[in-house]
Amino acid sequence: MSPLFLFLSFLALLSALGVVIAKNPVHSVLFLILTFFALSGHYLILNAQFLAAVNIIVYAGAIMVLFLFVIMFLNLNADTEPKKPILAQIAAVIAGGSLLLVLVAALRNVEPVGYNAATFDSQIGMVDRLGLVLYDQYLLPFELASILFLAAMVGAVMLGKRETGERNF
Amino acid sequence: MDQTIPEVIRTVPLQYYVFFATALFAIGVTGVLIRRNAIIIFMCVELMLNAVNILLTAFSAYRADANGQVFVFFIMAVAAAEVSVGLGIIVMIYRNFQTTDVNLLSRLKF
Numbered sequence: 607m608s609p610l611f612l613f614l615s616f617l618a619l620l621s622a623l624g625v626v627i628a629k630n631p632v633h634s635v636l637f638l639i640l641t642f643f644a645l646s647g648h649y650l651i652l653n654a655q656f657l658a659a660v661n662i663i664v665y666a667g668a669i670m671v672l673f674l675f676v677i678m679f680l681n682l683n684a685d686t687e688p689k690k691p692i693l694a695q696i697a698a699v700i701a702g703g704s705l706l707l708v709l710v711a712a713l714r715n716v717e718p719v720g721y722n723a724a725t726f727d728s729q730i731g732m733v734d735r736l737g738l739v740l741y742d743q744y745l746l747p748f749e750l751a752s753i754l755f756l757a758a759m760v761g762a763v764m765l766g767k768r769e770t771g772e773r774n775f
Numbered sequence: 776m777d778q779t780i781p782e783v784i785r786t787v788p789l790q791y792y793v794f795f796a797t798a799l800f801a802i803g804v805t806g807v808l809i810r811r812n813a814i815i816i817f818m819c820v821e822l823m824l825n826a827v828n829i830l831l832t833a834f835s836a837y838r839a840d841a842n843g844q845v846f847v848f849f850i851m852a853v854a855a856a857e858v859s860v861g862l863g864i865i866v867m868i869y870r871n872f873q874t875t876d877v878n879l880l881s882r883l884k885f
């Protein structure tokens with residue numbers, strides 16, 4: 607058993623719990639960033655360098671900064687945090703735990719086929735190899751993703767625009 | 776070219792990654808159920824997306840098949856687009872209700 611795998615897994619799971627438990631939304635965001643760094647470590651030890659870099663840049667860099675920006679922009683903190691009644695929280699934990707239990711019970715006896723030493727290729731996660739696959743086999747989905755981004759950009763601008771006669775801050 | 780098999784792939788069974796991703800996903804689901812702040816719920820959805828990402832990457836790395844990692848790349852692209860629109864909606868909700876509590880939006884149920 608690799609100690610690095612254990613360390614990164616526990617770091618990811620504990621900071622994921624921190625996201626759910628933390629009272630202050632800013633702390634939740636910081637825990638989520640820690641989770642993403644742990645997952646990037648996982649990508650690194652799996653030899654997926656490209657995904658590790660993209661995970662840091664896109665998730666920890668862009669997406670989490672956007673979250674942090676919105677939370678600070680709306681001035682959310684532990685005092686304004688809405689809370690569910692304790693009974694609903696217990697019910698939610700039981701529901702989530704049951705899901706975990708069912709999934710683990712279902713997957714307990716599954717033994718996925720591991721690596722094949724004869725055909726193993728440690729270089730598939732490198733930028734050049736992934737780029738060849740991406741721009742060769744997946745060129746159409748790649749171009750469609752840019753259309754999706756355009757639609758998302760237009761949508762975000764539309765939503766953020768102030769309408770006439772609307773109540774403001 | 777270096778073709779040595781990474782230590783993790785040699786020593787950790789693929790099943791452990793399945794359990795790790797399952798636990799991360801369950802934490803995300805619990806977070807969605809337990810919280811009422813729309814932004815935290817959104818972050819827990821990101822947590823679930825990442826549980827799927829790590830599982831896809833693990834299978835891709837173990838089976839030496841690049842398709843899985845390309846798929847993870849597309850998931851990240853879609854997640855980025857989703858976050859920009861979702862946060863726009865949340866800011867708009869805040870502008871109208873002065874709160875991000877999802878319970879105030881329950882009138883959409885009826």
